[in-house]
Each structure stands twice: as C-alpha cells, then as structure tokens.
Amino acid sequence: MATAALAATHNQLSDSEKKAGWKLLFDGKTTQGWRGYQQTAIPAKGWKIEDGILKKIGGEQGGDIITVEKFNDFDLA
DSSP states (O other): OHHHHHHHHHSOOOHHHHHTTOOOSOOSSOOTTEEETTSSSOOSSSEEEETTEEEEOTTOOOOOEEESSOOSSOOOO
C-alpha cells in the first residue's frame, strides 16, 4: 500500500499553508466538496476513490465533476 501512504502524505496542508488560508479540495477519503457538473451530487457511476486518489473509472460514463464551492484564484498541485 505504498501508493496510499504516498497519497496521504501529499494530501495535507502545512501549518503555514493553513495560516495563509489554503484549503484542500480533496480529503483523500470522500467526495465531500465535489459534485457533478449541473448536478447537486457526485455522479453515482464513473468515479471512485482508491488508495487516497479520486479516479475516473474507464469505460463508465459519470460525467464531469466540479467543486461545490467556487474559487476565484487557485493553485492546483
């Protein structure tokens, strides 16, 4: 499970990032904060969380996903 451990270490904010107002878009465990485009919830099919990573399932239509919250400026890492 090296992949899960690696994902967990990358998916966290430092104290200085927290103080600067940064927030995580994905908690590594749930789809909380995400929804389907033009929907109120995450699509029932097409997406899964595996080893701390949100993945699109190949061959399944699930649609695009977006964050529930709107952001003006962001850095995606």
